[in-house]
Amino acid sequence: MNTVSLIGRIVKDIDLRSVGDSRMVTNNVLAVRKSFKKDGSTDADFIPFVAWGKKAEILEKHCGKGDLIALNGKMQSRSYQTNENETKYVIEMLVDDIEFIQKKVKT
Template sequence: MNTIALVGRLTKEIELRDVGEGRFVTNNTLAVRKTFKKEGVPEADFIPFVAWGKRAELLEEYCSKGDLIALTGKMQSRSYKTESDETKYVVEMVVEDIEFIQKKAADKPAQEVTTV
């Protein structure tokens, strides 16, 4: 079984890329708090994710750096070659569902929307 659910904050602004034929993609990272603190300071895991199509468009439209969101999806691993012929390996979450929980700034109302 390959299912993952995460709640965390976006680490950077959403950048939507058009990959042709009307398809869009975005890559970002979710900071997920750990349940323990190191020397009284909360720590986080930083989980890379990719969202395609309408999900990518919704993230760009409604989310900003620091927003708290919930993502469900699956993990995937892939590799690619760099220009210097070096093989790079990537493990990332592929987003299947999004829930907008809370905007970072206190003066912005929270969006609670679930999409498929």
């Protein structure tokens, strides 16, 4: 079974791109807070995610850097060749569902 649910903050502004036959896609990173450390500080895991089609458009329209969201989906792996003919491997979350939790608090 490949099911993932994450709650975290969007790391960078949403960059919507058109690929192929006008399919929309966005790639970003979700900062998911870890448990508190003994000294009281916090840490985070940074999980790459990709959203396609309507989900990508919704993220671009309603979300920005620092917003707290919940994502449901699955993990996927892929590889690609660099210009130097080096194979790079990527593991990322493929988004199925989005829930908006909190806009970034402006200071």
